[in-house]
Structures are given as C-alpha cells and as structure tokens.
Amino acid sequence: MPESPGPTDAVPATGVDLHLVLPPAGPRRAAVAAALRDAVRTGRLAPGTRLPAYRALAADLGVARNTVADAYAELVAEGWLTARQGSGTRVAERVAARTRPQRGTRQPTTPPVHNLRQGQPDASSFPRTAWATAARRAISAAPNDAFGPGDPRGRPELRTALAGYLARVRGVRCTPDEIVVCAGVAHALRLLLSGGVPAGPVAVEAYGLPFHRGIFAAAGVRTIPLGLDGHGTATDELTTRRAAGVRRVLLTPAHQFPTGGPLHATRRAAAVDWARQRDGLVIEDDYDGEFRYDREPVGAVQGLDPDHVVYLGSVSKSLSPAVRLGWMVLPPHLVDSVLAAKGEREAWTGVTDQLTLAEFIDSGGYDRHVRRMRQRYRRRRNQLVRVLADHAPHITATGIAAGLHAVLSLPPGSEAAALEAAAQRGIALDVLAGFRHPDAEVPHHDGLVVGYATPPEHRYEAALEALVRSLPPA
C-alpha cells in the first residue's frame, strides 16, 4: 500500500531532506537520537514533518539501517516523534519551538549487553496478570475512605496482611499497629533518622550498601564499621571501647550483604543483648530474606526482641523495585515519632499498590510468586556454580546459600582488571571494593559480585558464558 501524506505533510512522501551531523566517535544510535532530538527542539524539524525512511537516512549518515530504526523508536517512546501506520514517522505535534538551546536533557544510560548487577529481580518475571487481577479485586472491594487522604501508617488491610505474612515466613512478632508502610528501605532509614531515637553514630557492617551509608552521611550521622568473619558481622565489638557512643546498629542478619553469610546465633544474641543493656536499637534490613535455597530460612532477629529491633523489608527483590512499597516493623515506643516524621497524611505510598499487595498476600498469590522465583533463582545459582566448575575451576562462588547474588573470589589485586574485562564483553557487575566501608579494618578479599537474578530468563545462559570468558585465567 503506498503511503499517503497526512494533512500537515508539506514535503514529498520520499521524506524530508534532513542533514544531521554526528560526532566522529561514540555509540551511533545515541548520536542519531541526540541529533534528531536537537533538530526537533530547535525547530529545524517542524511539528508534523515527515522523517526520511530508515534506509535513506542510514545511507546519508553511514550507519546501519537498524541504528536509525532504533533511534526513531526511542524518540517515538519519548514523544518527540509519532509513528502511524500508513503515514510514516513524523515530528510530534507540539507547541512552537523554544528560542534558546535546551539543557537538562540527561539521557537514560545505555543498558549493558549482560546486566549482572546485584539487587535486581528478573524484570521479565513480574507477575503481570496476577498483579492486575489482585489490583482489580482490591480496588473494587476497598471502602470509600481508601480514596480519601491516607493514614501515614498505611492501609489497615496491608498492615494486617503483612503482620500475618511476616510472622509466618520470617518469624517477625508484631501487631498491625506496629507496622508503618513506606516507599522502600531508603525511605524507612530516612524516617528512622528523623523520628527514631537514639541519636549518635551508627554501627554498620564492614561491607554494605553504599546507599545506606549515603543516607546516614546526608543526615550528618557518622557510621562505624564492625568487623566481619566466618560467623558474620562481629556484633560482639558493639561492647568495645571503639563503639562506646553507639546506640544503633544496622545489620543484614539473614544474608550479609554482599558477602552472603547468615549472622551466627551467638552474634544475633550479642546484638540483642547489647541493645537491651544500652537501650539501643538494632536496625535489621531483611532485604532478601525470602530467598534461601539449601536449608531452613533464618528467622528475623526482630523475633528475639521486638522492643529493640526495627525490621525493614520491601517488595524490591520479591516483586520489583519499580513497585515502591516497603515496611518498617517498629518497637511500640518508636511508632509515634516515626509517624510524626512521616507527616499527618500519607504523602508517599499509593493506595492502589497497598491494597493490591494486601490482596496478593491474602489470596496466596504472593507466596506462589516467591516460590516460583525461588526455584528459578536456585536453578540459576546452580548453573553458575556448574559453569564455574567446568570452565573456571580456580574461581569459587561464595555466599550462595541464599539471595539473588554470589561473590566470585578473585586473586588478590585483580578486581579492577576483572571489572574492565567484564565491561569489554558488555557485562555490568560490581566488585566487592565498591561495598567496603572506607574505615573498615578487616582484610579485603578481591571479588566480583554477580547478580544472577537480574537478566531475563532467555539471556541468562549467554550472560554466564560471557562472564566465564571474562574471568582471569588460573
């Protein structure tokens, strides 16, 4: 069928004559997209203007046809262009061009070929249908007041569902009144810093998430790293002179992040005893507590002493980091101050997500999803171990009894080179050094942190293959 020009089409159907200048180096697709964006922004390409065919522009620019096709698609997604069957790709109709050149157009980072960064569940496995069904049920069953100004504690339906779920699955002891819903663990930490006594420095793990430390630093709170050995974080150090002023400690007891071991029972007891004696507070980030593969789950430390432990969790690993739902289980005496810090009304967490998660938990859909993902990630972990045994037997994976990532031990001093070698094969991942506290006094072991949950299922095998090829030789 011949393409017929639309009403705003002032140029022949063969397409507009378009001169783009690309920088001599760098990714071609991004360069084509940037040049097109500029041409639209500055008004060189007027609204409604029809763009040249992929083939023609590709020939002009000396790039592959697909490069142009991808750049067009990107600009369509961003709303700069529109693509309608039968009328080609056109500049979107919009208001008159602005006079001065645009700034502030930070582009999304180009995705790597193989994403093995830690902390992300497989985005292609989001339970779309089940979630949408739960949403429809929850929205239809909600009382009217659910759509009024929200209670900052969170919806009672969700807090009730969570209290039951966390007791059953993680050994958390609480009533729904001791749960405060929030937008994630970062939000929870900020609320605790504004609303949670006690003050002073915070003890943290020698290796941990930089965003934790960043939140403390932004609040002017000093962090003091504890030691780390085969029994996990050295919580016995909390009673030493170095930690004299410390009354809060942040731990990842179920699966130390990122090194991967569980906190030993004596160390769990030491943390709780210290908190009782010092009137201190244990902040427990249970970031991936649902994913344990080889033995019984390690219960939450919170269950040992609900009056001295704040338990933090979210759906970021179990469902998706794009669903912004987290929770804090608080000692009763902290609930009011945390709520005061949060504000008089719910200003953060959307009611439909809250109601949907409550329904998803109550209906058993959440358990089913977690079970399915646990099986999938266990399989991926086993595959990783097998591939290493077959092709890089000098490299061992540790911290693999649980979680969504493994640590590959490297020869001393080889981290940076291994990261570079991986990047050259299009692999994004992290090294242990990135998680080390600057004041940590434990010896450093070089290692790659491999997020084996991140790639979509059909790309995992290729990612592993690329990974083993990038590893240092024996």
Next chain:
Amino acid sequence: MPESPGPTDAVPATGVDLHLVLPPAGPRRAAVAAALRDAVRTGRLAPGTRLPAYRALAADLGVARNTVADAYAELVAEGWLTARQGSGTRVAERVAARTRPQRGTRQPTTPPVHNLRQGQPDASSFPRTAWATAARRAISAAPNDAFGPGDPRGRPELRTALAGYLARVRGVRCTPDEIVVCAGVAHALRLLLSGGVPAGPVAVEAYGLPFHRGIFAAAGVRTIPLGLDGHGTATDELTTRRAAGVRRVLLTPAHQFPTGGPLHATRRAAAVDWARQRDGLVIEDDYDGEFRYDREPVGAVQGLDPDHVVYLGSVSKSLSPAVRLGWMVLPPHLVDSVLAAKGEREAWTGVTDQLTLAEFIDSGGYDRHVRRMRQRYRRRRNQLVRVLADHAPHITATGIAAGLHAVLSLPPGSEAAALEAAAQRGIALDVLAGFRHPDAEVPHHDGLVVGYATPPEHRYEAALEALVRSLPPA
C-alpha cells in the same frame, strides 16, 4: 437536660480528679495535649473515663480555659478522646490492652459527621472500574524494563501523556524531558529546595497552605508574604525593597488558595517580568486548575515563560489524594539538579500508578472523569450558593468561579465562634485565619473555608443543612 453518666463512668459527673504536670515553659496548649496523651497511653486514664470540665482543669493548671478546650479538641481529632453531646469529653474506647504497656498506638482520627474540609475530592467518586481497566491494560502492555529499577524522571509513557495533556488543557509548554514525576506537590517542593537554584528567601502569598510554609521552614528557608487584593496576589511587590533578596515566588495563579480569585493578567506578567530580570523562579502550584465553572480556564503562567516557571500539579484533586502521583514541569536548566536531588533510581513513585495514569490519559478516561466531577462540583457549588441565599442571605460565598472550595465571608471577629458552632454540629471545616501567613500585612477578613467537594454525594445536602444552621445570625 441533665447529663447522665455513661455505663463506663466510674466517677461523678463533675469529672475525674486529674493531676497533670506541665513543663515550666513552652507552648501551653501543646503541653496540656501531651500530658493528656501520656495519661491515656499509660493507662492512668482508662477508656470511658470522663474528663474534667475545661474550667476546672484550666484552674488546676493555671492556664486559660481556651487552652484546655483546644487541647481537648486536638485529642478528639486524634481519636484519644471522644466528645458526645450530653456526656462530656471521655477517653475513647480502644482495643484490648496488651500485657506490656502500649505505646505507639496513635488512633486514626474520628471522622466528623460532616466533613467540609477543603482540598479533598469526593472519595466515593473514585473511578474504580475505569482505573482498574486502565491498570490492567497498562500492566499488560508495559515493556519488561518497566519492572526494573525506575528512571527518576518517571516513565516515558507518563511524561509523554502529561506533556500532551498539560499543553492541551492548561497551556503548559514542555517536552516530556522537562517533566519529572514525583509523589505530589510536597515532594516536588522538597526536591526543588534540594535541587533548584536560586537560594534565599521565598516570596509567598499572604494566605496559603500551611504545608507549603512548613516545608520551607523545615529547610530553613524564610518566607515573605506578598499583598493580596481584588487582582490577586500583589506580584508587583516583588520589585520593592522588602523583597530585595527574593529570587523565588510561590503562586497559585489559576485560583488563589484559599481566597479563590484568579491572578490578574498584569500580575501574571509582573511575576514573569520580575523572574526574567532577576533571573528568578516562579513556582506555580496549579492545585485545582482543571476545575473552573463559569468561564474559560485560566491557562498556566508557565506558558508565558517556560524558562522561568516551575509548574506543579498532581492527581490529588482530580482523582484522589491517595494516588500519590504528581509532576513538575521544569525549566530545562533545572532538570539535572532536580534529578540529582531525587536520586539515581526512582525511589518514590510506583510504576503501575504511573503507567495506569498514562493509559488513563491516553484513552480519554481521565478527561471523562474530570468532566464528570466538574459537573458534579459545579452543581454542589450552585446548591451552596442557593442555600445561602435562601437561609443566610447576609453571608456571601466568594472565590467560587473555580476549585473545590468556597469562602463564606463572616462578620469581623466571628471566625472562632463560627468554627465552634460548626464543630458542635459535627462539621469539620477551616477558617481563613488558619491559612494566613504570620507576617501578612493585608487586612484580615473573617471567613469559613468550605470544601464542598469533600462529602460523598448522598451526604452533601445534609452537610449543607447543618452548615447553614451553624452560621452566625444576621
């Protein structure tokens, strides 16, 4: 009628013998409220216990009678106490006591009989079915990467939909790249304060939302009130000596909050001219711009100069305050700094709400819902005006050409009594004094701020009836 003690009343009707200890200095009302809260929390005051009369407790504590009355009212609003005609003020009946002393059991506020507080759309009109349908479509059509870590700018689908919608409906001029999605206007203001130049004090309107001022105050930013007259906020004062150091101004140009007039064209031009000359910034809170009843909508000031105006909006009035979705349209040079303040990944706004709103806008469902609600609120407004004309012709409603609230002008000095009279009929609403900037130099006009959108449809007539009965006589 003699007061009869209720079934749980174990003390004489003259009231409980109550010893409260107040700190020697500081605000008295807050101290009384805190002491009462503690007494209830710790169980010193059992559920059902009747509190002393204002007079008696005031004499005991050596504070004004109104101080006690206000503290009681606050605790009633928080659900600690209940006030019933004929049985005085009592400690609320609450859930069974736990063995260990309960703390952190802030109760949800007891809803008033008639809620006429401003700023809330009718919660019973949330478009449940249409929203659930849009959610299902959006979740099913989303690319996989939508469920990975989110871009802090917000989903491209939503920013594209918003750019088109805001251009069409509000005359906003922007590309999707200049929009940053956020959790609401409060979040937007916080991001602007962290990421938006310029620094220094902020000019605000003489009457405005206390939460705006609270966010500025929490960030240590001084607010300077501008004048207000029949042409709206006196933006011409921005060039006077009083505003010498000011380079930011927060305005509600479409419908001044809460007095209700649109900003006059000369005042709009004055704000934009000032911003250009001073390299300043106009922050436009378009909080109810979609609800205009009697003439053509007033376009956004942003359209006059996208390089000097930050445009803020949300779904809080158009859909529900429980859906935490807002947007900022930023001058291009501010996009990167606001994104840096927001963080590397989306940590706040859930992806399903974002995708659902995009689908809801694109499918025309959002327009249909707004149109339906506009008709409903116009009808309610007309009914309010009619009821006043019939039953309280000495009271006039102003600021009614738009929005979800009206201001009822009262005789000088009668606000507090009118509020009290309304409360006695179970009506919750606000008075103008609550929105006045403490440094405002404009004359104060007493008035009730009536949120006529708030009640559910079937309760509106009864709310109006109760309202007119509570108004001061001619």
